Amino acid sequence: MTETDKAASTATGPKTNYLRIFERFALILVWLLLIAGFSIAMPVSFFNWGNFSILFASYAPAALLALAIIVPLTAGDYDLSVGATLTVSSCLIGVLNAWYDVPIVACIIIAIGAGVFIGLFHSLFIVYFRIPSLVVTLGSTSLMTGIVQWMTNSSTIGGIDNALIMAVVGGRFLNVPYVFYYALIAMIIMWYIFDFTPLGRRLLFVGRGREVARLNGISVDKMRVGALITSAVVASIGGVMYAGILGSADPYSGLNYLLPAFAAAFLGSTTILPGRFNPLGAVVAVYFLGTGITGLTMLGIPLWVTNVFNGGALILAVTISQLTRGREVTDIG
Amino acid sequence: MKNSETEVLDTQNKAASLTPPTLRLENISKSFQATRALDSVSIDVMPGEVHGLLGTNGSGKSTLIKVLAGFHAPDAGGRMQFNGQDVSLPLKPSDFRRLGMSFVHQNLGLVPSLTVLENLRLAQIALAAKGMINWRREKAAAQETLERYGVHIESWRRVDELSAVNRALLAIVRAFEEIREGSEITGKPGLVLLDEPTPFLPKEGVEKLFDLVRRIKAHGSSVIFISHDIEEVMQITDRVTVLRDGRVSGQIDTRDATHEKMVEMIIGRKLERSADRQTLLTEKMPTFASIRGLQGHGIPPCDIDIGKGEILGMTGLIGSGYDKIPYLVFGATSADGGSIALPGAEPMDISAMTPKKAIKNNFALLPGDRAEQSGVGSISIFENMLLPDIEKYFSHGFLSNRSMKKEAFRLGQEYEVRPNDPGLSLGALSGGNAQKVLIARWMKRQPMLLLLDEPTQGVDVGTRDNIFKALKLAASKGMSIVCASTDAEQLAEICDRVLVFARGRIVEEITGGDVSKDNITEACYGSVEAVENIIHPQASQKTQS
Numbered sequence: 001m002t003e004t005d006k007a008a009s010t011a012t013g014p015k016t017n018y019l020r021i022f023e024r025f026a027l028i029l030v031w032l033l034l035i036a037g038f039s040i041a042m043p044v045s046f047f048n049w050g051n052f053s054i055l056f057a058s059y060a061p062a063a064l065l066a067l068a069i070i071v072p073l074t075a076g077d078y079d080l081s082v083g084a085t086l087t088v089s090s091c092l093i094g095v096l097n098a099w100y101d102v103p104i105v106a107c108i109i110i111a112i113g114a115g116v117f118i119g120l121f122h123s124l125f126i127v128y129f130r131i132p133s134l135v136v137t138l139g140s141t142s143l144m145t146g147i148v149q150w151m152t153n154s155s156t157i158g159g160i161d162n163a164l165i166m167a168v169v170g171g172r173f174l175n176v177p178y179v180f181y182y183a184l185i186a187m188i189i190m191w192y193i194f195d196f197t198p199l200g201r202r203l204l205f206v207g208r209g210r211e212v213a214r215l216n217g218i219s220v221d222k223m224r225v226g227a228l229i230t231s232a233v234v235a236s237i238g239g240v241m242y243a244g245i246l247g248s249a250d251p252y253s254g255l256n257y258l259l260p261a262f263a264a265a266f267l268g269s270t271t272i273l274p275g276r277f278n279p280l281g282a283v284v285a286v287y288f289l290g291t292g293i294t295g296l297t298m299l300g301i302p303l304w305v306t307n308v309f310n311g312g313a314l315i316l317a318v319t320i321s322q323l324t325r326g327r328e329v330t331d332i333g
Numbered sequence: 334m335k336n337s338e339t340e341v342l343d344t345q346n347k348a349a350s351l352t353p354p355t356l357r358l359e360n361i362s363k364s365f366q367a368t369r370a371l372d373s374v375s376i377d378v379m380p381g382e383v384h385g386l387l388g389t390n391g392s393g394k395s396t397l398i399k400v401l402a403g404f405h406a407p408d409a410g411g412r413m414q415f416n417g418q419d420v421s422l423p424l425k426p427s428d429f430r431r432l433g434m435s436f437v438h439q440n441l442g443l444v445p446s447l448t449v450l451e452n453l454r455l456a457q458i459a460l461a462a463k464g465m466i467n468w469r470r471e472k473a474a475a476q477e478t479l480e481r482y483g484v485h486i487e488s489w490r491r492v493d494e495l496s497a498v499n500r501a502l503l504a505i506v507r508a509f510e511e512i513r514e515g516s517e518i519t520g521k522p523g524l525v526l527l528d529e530p531t532p533f534l535p536k537e538g539v540e541k542l543f544d545l546v547r548r549i550k551a552h553g554s555s556v557i558f559i560s561h562d563i564e565e566v567m568q569i570t571d572r573v574t575v576l577r578d579g580r581v582s583g584q585i586d587t588r589d590a591t592h593e594k595m596v597e598m599i600i601g602r603k604l605e606r607s608a609d610r611q612t613l614l615t616e617k618m619p620t621f622a623s624i625r626g627l628q629g630h631g632i633p634p635c636d637i638d639i640g641k642g643e644i645l646g647m648t649g650l651i652g653s654g655y656d657k658i659p660y661l662v663f664g665a666t667s668a669d670g671g672s673i674a675l676p677g678a679e680p681m682d683i684s685a686m687t688p689k690k691a692i693k694n695n696f697a698l699l700p701g702d703r704a705e706q707s708g709v710g711s712i713s714i715f716e717n718m719l720l721p722d723i724e725k726y727f728s729h730g731f732l733s734n735r736s737m738k739k740e741a742f743r744l745g746q747e748y749e750v751r752p753n754d755p756g757l758s759l760g761a762l763s764g765g766n767a768q769k770v771l772i773a774r775w776m777k778r779q780p781m782l783l784l785l786d787e788p789t790q791g792v793d794v795g796t797r798d799n800i801f802k803a804l805k806l807a808a809s810k811g812m813s814i815v816c817a818s819t820d821a822e823q824l825a826e827i828c829d830r831v832l833v834f835a836r837g838r839i840v841e842e843i844t845g846g847d848v849s850k851d852n853i854t855e856a857c858y859g860s861v862e863a864v865e866n867i868i869h870p871q872a873s874q875k876t877q878s
Contacts, residue, residue: 197727198726198732201720201732202720205716208709209712211705212709215665
């Protein structure tokens with residue numbers, strides 16, 4: 001009896017597992033090394049605050065997309081359509097505001113409302129008809145891309161209300177445009193929900209064990225619908241930001257954010273709280289990837305390398321995240 | 334005790350000098366960092382022998398199996414011989430076929446969406462040098478193989494259409510076919526390891542499985558049989574090795590052993606049975622819940638009253654529907670109709686019951702399928718344990734991991750979870766310890782009605798005792814407990830009353846002093862006969878397949 005007591009107390013004692021701590025901050029360390037590397041290579045052009053402030057602002061929509069993705073991912077569903085949702089949202093603003101003179105605030109409300117609608121549309125097929133989320137959101141990506149092309153005549157729409165541009169990139173704090181802080185606020189809200197509310201814990205159980213969640217009184221379907229709507233709404237907020245950054249609505253370039261955002265979601269799950277999709281990790285990972293691409297671009301690498309970098313990063317990120325999780329025993333003996 | 338053990342070992346060694354054992358393990362040890370999971374374990378398995386391997390969760394049994402399966406490399410100094418030949422450890426995947434060793438794990442390793450034929454011939458088909466498969470010939474070969482073992486399954490059936498029994502039989506036939514091919518080449522016996530194949534099977538299924546094991550034995554091959562069920566071990570094995578704390582705590586010829594002796598070797602002390610609860614109580618128990626007209630999932634309308642503080646057992650042969658009741662009452666599977674009335678409340682419609690509603694009414698359900706329905710292995714112990722109560726740890730806008738862990742640690746101590754480290758993922762625990770966590774989850778809520786399905790499945794004897802003690806204590810404080818199980822012995826030990834099901838109907842009610850293992854078993858079989866006589870003979874075939 002005394003032996004087991006001893007074993008119990010040592011098991012719960014403050015065990016400092018340095019490897020675990022290292023794992024939590026490894027990505028941040030690699031990020032700092034990457035910055036150091038580029039800074040040595042380009043001490044003037046890369047290592048200046050102006051460069052970083054552009055980096056922080058221009059990757060804010062990608063950060064929002066990564067945050068959007070991890071909500072359904074935690075609940076066990078994929079949302080591949082966040083890139084398209086972002087584009088729908090930004091083009092709605094462009095078309096309504098620039099072509100039809102709808103006030104910008106109304107445009108934003110409509111754009112976010114479209115996000116709610118997209119989330120409900122996904123839920124209908126994924127949760128109600130039980131179609132795999134991968135299929136539904138892949139299909140809706142193409143669907144939305146088509147609608148955007150019809151809506152915009154496949155052209156970039158300029159002339160969006162200056163108020164939006166000012167609100168997004170006009171103001172600066174520490175010389176970094178506001179949009180970065182909007183993404184940070186979204187991250188903090190999601191971090192709070194994921195880590196400090198029962199809702200976040202329930203979402204985790206919904207994703208890891210649907211039946212377990214249901215038998216513990218969690219409304220699994222409602223949680224999944226909620227996650228899909230959240231993802232689409234956050235993506236459409238990303239669209240509003242994107243329209244503000246560009247000052248115009250581009251029917252194509254928004255899709256380019258999808259891959260880095262997905263890569264960041266998975267890469268983020270290897271850091272801060274390894275094994276779980278987490279908002280802090282996702283945002284850190286977005287800026288890690290952003291730093292890589294920015295640095296490489298400034299070194300004058302050709303354009304195709306960006307695609308190789310994004311795709312390679314996604315596969316590598318999922319692999320690392322799988323290995324991180326694979327170490328944990330997933331079955332009950 | 335020490336002396337008799339060494340004697341047994343001596344006689345083995347003498348026998349071994351004549352024919353080499355099929356499998357000889359010498360001084361196998363395995364350490365994980367500081368802990369020694371296996372400590373100088375030596376076992377001989379003779380040709381044509383069914384060798385039982387017993388031990389509680391954490392006794393080193395699973396580690397030993399993993400060493401044999403080549404999953405763990407043992408510490409230096411250990412030796413393994415197969416048919417007298419030294420084999421280097423750890424074993425490589427290619428060794429098993431060459432030596433004639435095969436494993437049937439509890440999950441059976443079958444592909445449910447493929448046919449019996451495809452599952453049976455998977456290895457041959459995968460290894461076939463030719464590009465074309467002659468399905469007609471494969472089918473004939475498969476059918477012939479199954480018939481040879483006296484297993485009557487159509488080879489074109491999909492595995493997920495088969496009963497649990499037939500799936501187990503198929504997996505064992507496949508394992509034996511694998512070693513038979515090897516041993517035909519070498520002319521030496523092979524070895525099949527059966528890792529707890531029986532807990533999901535009804536009694537008559539176990540009989541079929543044992544028939545198959547006896548056939549394998551008659552071929553001269555050896556079988557290692559792992560089970561928690563001492564009765565089964567007594568029935569099928571020739572010799573038994575018991576592990577405790579990583580060491581061999583005893584090796585005994587089954588015919589010299591008694592049930593009590595085996596239990597003693599397993600837990601290292603005499604099993605103290607708590608005094609049976611007063612049977613008088615059953616007469617006076619006021620009704621807590623009256624269920625009327627509950628139906629669905631093959632259950633015709635039935636009425637059940639559950640007493641306050643009563644432990645009500647439900648049993649029957651497989652397919653009799655006894656195990657559906659807890660899920661229907663909890664709303665885990667939807668009922669077609671029925672009502673449940675609690676004291677001082679309007680009767681509730683059971684067909685509109687959901688787990689959420691059931692939990693609100695202070696019901697609790699512990700499903701039999703731990704990994705799929707009860708807990709999530711990749712999430713930590715404390716989160717799994719406190720999931721239904723999570724709101725309680727949310728105050729001032731923040732969920733307190735610290736107070737959750739503290740509470741989980743306290744519960745872990747109370748229910749003797751080992752290791753009691755709430756931050757570990759649930760999957761890191763052994764099956765028995767995971768079950769303790771999940772029982773603690775519901776018991777701490779002090780539900781008015783606790784619904785259990787096979788609560789001690791895959792759980793060692795010591796843990797089982799503790800679980801029973803906790804259940805009895807809770808019942809004596811007024812908790813009503815429904816326990817569905819096929820294990821008559823366990824039901825007899827804890828239940829005040831047992832309902833026996835056949836074809837979805839309650840065919841017998843055993844109460845008070847009549848609640849005994851024999852009475853329950855008899856009722857299960859007797860009731861089926863009674864029903865068979867009434868219903869068409871084709872129905873009796875259905876139960877067999």
